[in-house]
Amino acid sequence: MKNNVLNKRNFAEDASKLPNSVWVKTAPSVIETHSLEEDISTEVVIIGAGYTGLSAALHLAPDISPVVIEANEVGYGASGRNNGLVIPTLSKADPEEIIRIFGQEKGEQTIALIRDSASLVFNLIRKHNMEKAGEQTGWIQPAHSPGRMKLIEKRVTEWTKRGLKADLLDRKQLEGLVGSSAWFGGWIAHDGGTIHPMAYVRGMAKAVVNLGARIFTNSPALSLTRDDNGWLIRTKNGSVKANRVILATNAYTDDLWPKLRRTIIPVKTWQMATKPLSDNIRKAILPGRHGLSDTRGDLEFARYDWDGRLVSGASLIFDINSEKRLRAHVGKRLQKNFPQLGQVEWEFIWSGFLSMTTDYLPRLHVLAPGVFTWLGCNGRGVALSTAMGSVLADLVRGQPIKDAPLPVTDLKTVPAHGLVTQFARTNLLQRRRNDKKEFN
Numbered sequence: 411m412k413n414n415v416l417n418k419r420n421f422a423e424d425a426s427k428l429p430n431s432v433w434v435k436t437a438p439s440v441i442e443t444h445s446l447e448e449d450i451s452t453e454v455v456i457i458g459a460g461y462t463g464l465s466a467a468l469h470l471a472p473d474i475s476p477v478v479i480e481a482n483e484v485g486y487g488a489s490g491r492n493n494g495l496v497i498p499t500l501s502k503a504d505p506e507e508i509i510r511i512f513g514q515e516k517g518e519q520t521i522a523l524i525r526d527s528a529s530l531v532f533n534l535i536r537k538h539n540m541e542k543a544g545e546q547t548g549w550i551q552p553a554h555s556p557g558r559m560k561l562i563e564k565r566v567t568e569w570t571k572r573g574l575k576a577d578l579l580d581r582k583q584l585e586g587l588v589g590s591s592a593w594f595g596g597w598i599a600h601d602g603g604t605i606h607p608m609a610y611v612r613g614m615a616k617a618v619v620n621l622g623a624r625i626f627t628n629s630p631a632l633s634l635t636r637d638d639n640g641w642l643i644r645t646k647n648g649s650v651k652a653n654r655v656i657l658a659t660n661a662y663t664d665d666l667w668p669k670l671r672r673t674i675i676p677v678k679t680w681q682m683a684t685k686p687l688s689d690n691i692r693k694a695i696l697p698g699r700h701g702l703s704d705t706r707g708d709l710e711f712a713r714y715d716w717d718g719r720l721v722s723g724a725s726l727i728f729d730i731n732s733e734k735r736l737r738a739h740v741g742k743r744l745q746k747n748f749p750q751l752g753q754v755e756w757e758f759i760w761s762g763f764l765s766m767t768t769d770y771l772p773r774l775h776v777l778a779p780g781v782f783t784w785l786g787c788n789g790r791g792v793a794l795s796t797a798m799g800s801v802l803a804d805l806v807r808g809q810p811i812k813d814a815p816l817p818v819t820d821l822k823t824v825p826a827h828g829l830v831t832q833f834a835r836t837n838l839l840q841r842r843r844n845d846k847k848e849f850n
Contacts, residue, residue, distance in 0.1 A: 550598045
């Protein structure tokens with residue numbers, strides 16, 4: 411078998427520089443890395459220096475010291491651009507539906523992986539002393555309608571039955587925790603919280619290198635070929651020979667492996683940060699510094715950074731006058747939920763891509779003997795990507811495929827992928843319509 415496809419980037423803002431985000435501005439310094447300028451050999455090569463790739467490297471080291479190659483900088487993709495909410499659930503399916511889809515045994519394994527994913531993030535932060543990388547204050551999901559509150563009641567019952575530390579919140583309890591009467595109640599997952607996305611990914615990179623792994627940045631993989639001696643990844647000025655390969659590129663997946671890019675839908679999202687808020691406002695809004703995202707498909711979310719900026723964001727159907735429209739739209743939305751804010755002053759606006767699957771479920775693939783990947787964060791990328799890094803590490807170590815906590819499936823491309831991707835953001839209209847419909 412031979413795969414030799416030139417790397418083709420598919421994202422308009424792909425460049426050699428990081429976004430002008432609050433995470434880049436306030437992150438601790440990154441470890442020094444260099445591009446790959448030689449031909450090297452290793453047991454395992456990981457393509458992508460984001461949460462998945464670096465988590466896999468952490469779970470392999472120190473007994474296996476992988477080589478990580480990154481097309482741009484550490485955390486350049488979704489890992490350095492997201493909102494930093496650490497959530498121990500999937501975005502759609504709850505435990506009973508997961509079991510219905512995956513079967514009892516595999517479903518329970520998947521549920522356990524997801525349930526423990528947020529704690530894994532914070533355990534890694536503590537274990538490797540990552541500077542100001544996260545706060546395990548809990549994640550709150552408010553219900554935006556009475557029907558969604560019924561859905562949350564069912565959700566809490568199913569998750570607590572499987573060991574998730576969570577509590578249902580009535581409207582008064584929710585208002586006390588978040589400082590708003592805009593929702594109808596909700597729930598809190600105590601193992602969740604927030605991270606500083608760039609501090610976390612840079613902290614992972616530092617820990618990986620300290621354990622003996624090597625990271626090469628600004629070294630996009632141009633081809634991946636196989637011969638009798640293993641796999642060869644070529645970059646512009648070097649190559650890596652390896653026995654096993656992890657592809658850890660998710661939303662920023664290109665054409666390195668045939669058809670892989672066409673199994674997911676990359677969706678552009680925007681994140682924003684206000685100027686630092688006063689102490690009085692911070693005591694009134696999310697005083698416990700919880701992470702918050704509600705039940706809407708057109709998601710409304712909020713959390714603080716370390717300096718008291720409120721971080722939120724939104725999706726847009728079209729990019730015309732995007733920053734001006736976002737300032738007005740998200741500002742109005744925050745004022746609706748938190749009247750205490752007054753006039754919202756924005757300091758940072760940036761964007762990135764997340765990977766979606768058609769059924770909102772993650773995909774785990776063995777692409778060929780010794781080549782492993784997963785795709786489809788579906789808005790749960792921080793905790794899920796970290797957990798899936800450990801899953802990929804186990805497979806690389808030789809775990810039988812049947813024992814993986816997620817079903818291993820064949821590639822299934824999205825029909826009319828080009829059109830679906832081009833018009834993916836128009837799905838926002840349908841999500842807004844669904845948000846207005848009541849659940850019985």
